[in-house]
Amino acid sequence: MGRAPCCDKANVKRGPWSPEEDAILKHFVEKHGTGGNWIALPHKAGLRRCGKSCRLRWLNYLRPDIKHGGFSEEEDSIICSLYSSIGSRWSIIAAQLPGRTDNDIKNYWNTKLKKKLLGKDIKDDQQTRRLLAKEAAAGMRFNSSNNIVSETMSPSNNTASPSVSLTELGQQHKNSPYNALEASNVPVLLQNPSSSASSESSLSITPTINVRNTDHYEKDFSQMLEYSSLTSILMRALESNKSSNCSTHMNPSQLTPCLINNPHESHDVAALYAQRGSFNIKAETFDQNDTQLAYSIPYWETCHSYQSDNNMWMNEVDNAADTDFSYSLPGNHHMNELLFYSNTNNSMQIKDEPTTSEAYWVPQLAAASASDPKSSAYSYILPTEGNSNTAPQGIFQEGVIY
DNA sequence: AACCCCTTCAACCGCATTCAC
C-alpha cells in the first residue's frame, strides 16, 4: 500500500497567494515547522492550498533567510561560472548563493544575466554555454609570477557559504553526465585529513580542501601504473592567492576526472589539470631524475570547453598557433573524462583510440609558492615502458598542503 | 486613454527520484 492521497485538487485554491495566506503559512511553519509532511500541512494550517504549492511558496518566498533584491557582481560571477560548468542545474547553483532560490536564479539568468553577459545573439543553450566558456577563458590572467588568477571564479574570500556537500551532489546527480561527482570519488579526494572526522567534504572554495589524502593517492597511483607507460608526470595548478596560503580559486564542483593514457609507447606526456568549462593547463614532462624533458610544454595554455552538436565535449585552445592541443571524449566514457595525448615534437594532438577507459581523479591543487611553484607541485614517477625492473614509485609528501 | 510590446517573476506542470507501506 502506498501513502494516503495527497490533496483534493478540485478544492484547492490556485494562483497568486494573498497576504492573508502568506501570513497563515508563515505563522504556521514558524510555530510548528513543516512536520516533514507538506501534503498534510495546508489542512493543519487551515489553508485551501495544495501542499506542493505551500512548499514552493515557503521555500521561494516566505522563509526568513530569503534574500530579496538585486544580485551582486560576485553573485553574477558565481552564477556564470557555474552555469558554464554545469549548465542549468539551478538547485546546485543556488546552493552556492545563500539566500537565493533556484527559482530566483533561474529567472534572473533567463531574463537578465544571459543577455547582460552575452548580448542578444543567443540561439540556444549550447551556444550560451560555449560563449560563457570563452568569457571565462578570457577572464584567466597571469600575474607577474606567471600564476593563474581566475577572475571569473574569484571566490577568494569565500563569501558564499555552500549548503550542499559534495556527497549530496554526487548522490543527487549520480546518473547525470556529470556523475564523476559521485560521492564515492569526490569526498575522498577532497577530504581534509586534518579536519574533523566528518565523512563529507563541504563544497566550499577554501584552502582547506587542498590537503592530500595519501591513501587514496596510493590506490590511484597503483591503478594508473596498470595503464600508463608515462615516464613521469607532473601535475600542477598554479594560482597566486598566497594571502590565503596556497588556496586555489577552483571550485571543486568543477573538477574533472582526467583519463591519462599513452597509447604510443613513447615518452608522451599527459600532465593535466582541468575543470569543466574553462581551464588552464600546463604540461611538463620529467624523467626519473627529475630532469625536464625536451618535449615538455613549457607554458600555460588557456583552454575552454564546449559541447559539440553530437554532445561531445570538445575544447579549444585560445592560442592554437602555439600548440595544437586537444582532447576527446570517446562515446563510452563519461562526458567529463578527458584524454590528453602528446607526440614528441612539442605539439599535442589526438592520436589513436584510447586503450583504456579508466578514469583518474587528478589532483586539483595549487602550488604554494609563486617563486618556486614546483616546490609543492604534485608529481609521481611511473615506470618506463619495457623496464619491468623499475619499481613503481610514487613521490609525494604526506600531509603536504598545496 | 487605448493599445501593443516587452520584461519580470510567481506559480504551475511534468517528470524523475525517493520513500513509506
Place this chain on the structure above:
DNA sequence: GGTGAATGCGGTTGAAGGGGT
C-alpha cells in the same frame, strides 16, 4: 520487491506592470 504517494527539480506559463506610440 512492488506500488504509489511525496518530494525535488527544471522548464514553462501567464498575470502584472512599465514603457512607447
